[in-house]
Amino acid sequence: xxxxxxxxxxxxxLKSPGDDAPRMALADLTSEISTWHSQLIQVxxxxxxxxxxxxxxxxxxxxxxxxxxxxxxxxxxxxxxxPLRPNLAISFRRGFLEVVTADLPAILDHGExxxxxxxxxxxxxxxxxxxxxxxxDLCNSPLLQRxxxxxxx
Numbered sequence: 001x002x003x004x005x006x007x008x009x010x011x012x013x014l015k016s017p018g019d020d021a022p023r024m025a026l027a028d029l030t031s032e033i034s035t036w037h038s039q040l041i042q043v044x045x046x047x048x049x050x051x052x053x054x055x056x057x058x059x060x061x062x063x064x065x066x067x068x069x070x071x072x073x074x075x076x077x078x079x080x081x082x083p084l085r086p087n088l089a090i091s092f093r094r095g096f097l098e099v100v101t102a103d104l105p106a107i108l109d110h111g112e113x114x115x116x117x118x119x120x121x122x123x124x125x126x127x128x129x130x131x132x133x134x135x136x137d138l139c140n141s142p143l144l145q146r147x148x149x150x151x152x153x
Contacts, residue, residue: 004029013096020045023095041095048094097123103130104138111143122146129153 006029013022027041088102088110100107100123107128126147128138138144 006030020049020094027095037095040092044092044094093124097121099123099125099127101127101129104128104132104134105130107143108134108137108141111141122148125149125151127151127153 004025006026009022009025009029013019013026016022023041023045027038027045031038088100088106090097090101091099093099107126123146126149128151132152144150
């Protein structure tokens, strides 16, 4: 595959979660498709490289504000989307959908919609809460292929 192929770059990002280079390449490739997501990847990767003891942390406050503004945009989205999906919460890490917490029926009934808004429709960790009576349905669902870690609470 060519070096600028999004599928190849995404595979590299998933193989090397600590390497920001493939994520930044994805941010560049996807900037025309989703400016918000591209910026989120860039800002969260930049923040992830810093340590709390960084002596120049005060110089990064502007970056913190950018991340908060971008996540605020997500909150605006969430206000329109997530209230329609009870018991569903999401978080991003370095620009990728990191954690989805939901009850099993919400995932089975609305999982495709939840992952559809993410530019890269997979989730690192799915935390399931509540009744697991439909667990067999999840095992047979194509959604399971897009979940890397599954936790039950």
